[in-house]
Amino acid sequence: MTLKLSQIRDVVAIADGGSLRAAAQNLGLAQPALTRSIREVEHDLGVELFERLPRGMRLTPAGEVFVRRMRSIQAELQRSRDEIDQLKGLTIGQLTIGLSMASTIALLSGALAPFKARYPGVKLKIVEGLFPGLRRQIADGDLDFYVGPVAEVPLPREFVLEQLFTNERLVLGRVGHPMAHASSLAELADASWIGSALTEHREDELGLVFSTRGLPPPRVEVETSSALSTMMVAANSDLLAMLPRQYLRHPGAVDLLMPIPIRERLAAPAICLVRRAALPLPPAAEFFTDLIRRTAVHEARTRAE
Known part of the structure; x- marks a missing residue:
């Protein structure tokens, strides 16, 4: 099979636009020409790339794989x-x-x-x-x-x-946190935590920090996937977060968050x-x-x- 660059462009345009009409308008092409281009690609591949719907077109599983490669x-x-x-x-x-x-x-x-x-x-x-x-x-x-x-x-x-x-993590809480004077992880055993995801195993990340020190697993009550949401939850609740030390230099964190002065040094990836x-x-x-x-x-x- 020999793909033309124009065919790659056409397939991606339909995936982005969600319909032949939208893609044709964006590319400045007639819909029949675009239809022929897509059918040629599907014929050569031997699979359908799009599911034809009453209103628009949706990628098939094969189409999703193909479009991802074409974007590359x-x-x-x-x-x-x-x-x-x-x-x-x-x-x-x-x-x-x-x-x-x-x-x-x-x-x-x-x-x-x-x-x-x-x-x-x-x-x-x-x-x-x-x-x-x-x-x-x-x-x-x-x-x-x-x-x-x-x-x-x-x-x-x-x-x-x-x-x-190399890097280190700090335990951060809101200014005036009730556990602000804790000096060890053991003293934070009853705290509630915010979980984040540095690996594919979100639930294990905080737990490993505690288990390696012989402590019970922490209670994670909120999970976040962005730095901003982590900071906002910590700043507006009594939940604690374990974050890279650089977060304290964020302009939005200066007046909202404070480090809990535990004695343990917490290595970060x-x-x-x-x-x-x-x-x-x-x-x-x-x-x-x-x-x-x-x-x-x-x-x-x-x-x-």
Whole structure:
């Protein structure tokens, strides 16, 4: 089977628009031409990519797999164009990166200004999240790279992992928390907690911290999937959160959250840079990762002092 770039464009456009009509309007094509294009692809593949509904079209399971791969091809083509332009000295294109909250707070400010000075025409798109949620986007090429905690190592060979610095967690609660003077994890045995997800095993993450110290499992009453929701729940309740120490430097946390001064040192997964192994980064992305590395060295030295 030989796919045309126009056919890839057509399939993705229908998946995005949800109907032939919407896709035809977005592409500036006649609906019959678009219909022929899709039927040719389906004939060559031997499967239906779309379920025809009374109002619109919906991807079949085979269509979902196909479209995900086609998006990767489109992203690689655009990345190739950007890379060639950047090699020619043009400062254009797009860089899409995944950052955790901790890496955003610790590293973004040191990299952003020099990057925009060197590549003023490159659009920077930042996707906030943790590795489990962004893993597929990295693998598919939707993200150029990810910077943040990685709890489950080693990673599959499709990824390249580079550790930037080790990290620590703090127990955080609202200002004026009734357990503000606790000095050990054991004194927090009756506390209620907020759970987050650094790995695919959300329910085990807090429990492991307690079990390794011979303590009963914590009572997790709220589970969150974003840094902002974690901070807001902690700031507006008596629930505690165990978060990377960088969260206290978030402007929104200064007047809302405080560390509980327990004596235990709580290791956090290291902050790492993760990219795909198969292809090198474009010049703009490579420049940004270099800035991230330099800022990480400064962050590690500051913590050591």
